[in-house]
Amino acid sequence: MRALDLETPAVLIDLERVEANLKRTQDYADAHGVRLRPHIKTHKLPRFAKRQLELGAIGITVQKLGEAEVMADAGISDIFLPYNIIGASKLKRLRALTQRITIRVTADSSQVVDGLSQAFADADKPLDVLIECDTGGSRCGVQTPEAALELAQHIDKAAGLSFAGLMTYPAAGGYAEAAQWLATAKTLIEDAGLPLRIISNGGTPDLWNAHANTVATEHRPGTYIYLDRMQVNFGMGTLEDCALTVLATVVSRPTETRAVIDAGSKALSSDAPGLGGYGYIIGYPEAEISTLSEEHGVIDLTKCDTKPAIGDVLRIIPNHACVVSNLFNEVNLVSGDQVVETVPVAARGKLT
C-alpha cells in the first residue's frame, strides 16, 4: 500500500531513517566507549527496543511501570525506570517485575526510599536504587552532592535495597555542569566507603557530548531514534534525518493565504510552540502551522510561493515526536513511499 493512500492523519515511520539514526548513535557510542541505555518513550514499540539492543545497547529505559510491563512481556530483561515509585499498588507491580526481569529505579528523598524499603524488605534479592540528581534540569533530584551522599547512606542502610549509583537528566546544553556535579558526588560517596556501580546520564539534545561526561557509565537517549523539529533545532540532526512524520490532508483552503489540515492537537500535540508553528511541512518550508484546535491545523501560507490545494496530502515533521507516538494507536512503518506494516503502539498511553 502506498503511504499516500492511508486515511489521514496517520503516522509514518521511515525504517531506513530509524536504522540510520540508531546506527549513527551506536557508532558514536562505540567509538567513544559510551554505553547506551535507550529510552523507549519515543517509540513505545518492542521491535525498536529489541533493535536497539541488537545494535549494542546494554538495556533500555522506561518512565512508567506500564511501559516496563509491556517491554518485559516482549522479552526484554534489563530495564531502568528512573522515577520515584510511590504507593502500595505501584510498589507491588514493581516487585512483581523484579521476579521476571532486572529492573532498577531511582529515588530522590528518604520518603521514597522508605517506601521502597518497606515493599522490598522481605524480597529474595535487594532492589537496586539509584539517586536522581538535579544537575541543572530543575525537575526531580537531590540538590547537592552532599545530599546525594546522605541519601546514599540512607539507601545503604535500608532493608531490601541496594545503593546502585547516580542518575541525572541534565538541562539541554548543561552536560558539562552535569559531569562536574556527578564527579563531585561520586568522590564524596566513594570516600564514604560506598561503591557506585552505575552513573546514568541522559538526553538526546547533548548526545554528541555524552563522552564528555567521563564519570557516566551509561547514557539514556530517547528521541535520537526518530528525531524531530525540536532536536533539529538543538543541532542533533537535520530535517532529512527525521524518521517520524505525520501525514495530513488539506481539507480546506478558505482564503488565499490559509489552508486547514486534518491534523490538530490530537495528532501533533501543542508542544513547543516557541519553534514557530506546530510542525515543519515538507516541501513547504515557508508555511507555518499557526494554530491548532483538536482536529484542525490552520496553516498560514502568506510567505509561500506555491500553495497546497484541497485534497493534497502533506507530510509534517512534528515539533516533538515522543508525544505524537502517544497520540496514535498505531503507526505505519514505511520504506520509501510504501507501507511495510501497520503496528500497534504497544506501550502507548501507559500513564501508570
Place this chain on the structure above:
Amino acid sequence: MRALDLETPAVLIDLERVEANLKRTQDYADAHGVRLRPHIKTHKLPRFAKRQLELGAIGITVQKLGEAEVMADAGISDIFLPYNIIGASKLKRLRALTQRITIRVTADSSQVVDGLSQAFADADKPLDVLIECDTGGSRCGVQTPEAALELAQHIDKAAGLSFAGLMTYPAAGGYAEAAQWLATAKTLIEDAGLPLRIISNGGTPDLWNAHANTVATEHRPGTYIYLDRMQVNFGMGTLEDCALTVLATVVSRPTETRAVIDAGSKALSSDAPGLGGYGYIIGYPEAEISTLSEEHGVIDLTKCDTKPAIGDVLRIIPNHACVVSNLFNEVNLVSGDQVVETVPVAARGKLT
C-alpha cells in the same frame, strides 16, 4: 474504592457535577427555545451522549467518522459530523454510516461537495450537506454569505446530495457577528429559492448567549459537560462546576518552592499555557504548574503558604478537559470521594 486509592495519574469524573452541568444547560436551552446537539468530543463516552439525549438534546455532534461509528454502535441514531470528508476510504465509511443512522456532514468548497456527490450519486437517499461558514473563527468555512449562496446552489445541483443549511463554529465572544453573518446568508439563500432546514451554531464559551442567534436552529456545545479552566476563564462556570479532574501524586519536593507531580503533558496536555500554568490545583490556588515534561509536572510553590508533601495526592482542574479525555484509556466515574465505576473512553484516539 476511594478515589484517593487509585494509581495516579488518573482522571476523575464527578457524576453529580456532570448531571448539574447537563441540566443547567438543558434548562437554559428549554427556557430559550434553543435546541441542543452536544459535541461528544469532550467526554467520548456513549453513556453521557445518551444522557444528553435523555435530557432533551436533539442529536449529537462528532468530529470524526471513528467517533460516529462508536456512537452508532452504542445505538445513537442522529449524528452531525461538521467536517469536510475527503478521500475514497473515508467516503465509503460515511456511506456505510448512512445505512445505519441519520448522519449529516459539512462542506466549504466545491471540491469537497464534488467528492461527496461522487460517493453518493447512486445512494438510495441523498446525503444532507451543510455549508460551513467562517463567521470569524478563522478556521474552515466559506468567507462570505455570497460564497455560501454559490456553494448552496452547487450542492443543490449535485447528484446524491441535499442542501441542508449552514453551520458555523464562531470565535469565542463572536456570537453577535456570527448571528448577523448567518442571517444575511439565510436571506440570500432563501431569496434564491433554496430552503434551509438547519442553521447550526456551536461552542461552549458563548453558550449562555446561544439564544441571541435567532436564526440558529440548533447549538452544539461540547465542553459544558465537564467545564475546565479555559471555560471558567471564559465565564462559563466556576471552578466548583468543573467535573473532570486529574488526580496526581507529589513524587518529589526537591526544593522548598518546588514540587513535582506524576502528571505531565501525557496527562494534562500542553494546551492553553497562557492561562498561567497547566492546570488549577484544588486547595493550592497559589501554586502554579509551571513546566511539563511528558511524565513530570513541575509546580512552583513560591506563593504558597501551605505546601504539599511527598506522597500527597492532588486534584487538578486541567486547562482543557477535552484533550485530557483523549489521553486516558479509561476514566473513573466518582460520586464524592468514591469511585462508582471505571469505564473505557470508547471514542478516544479516533483520529480518522
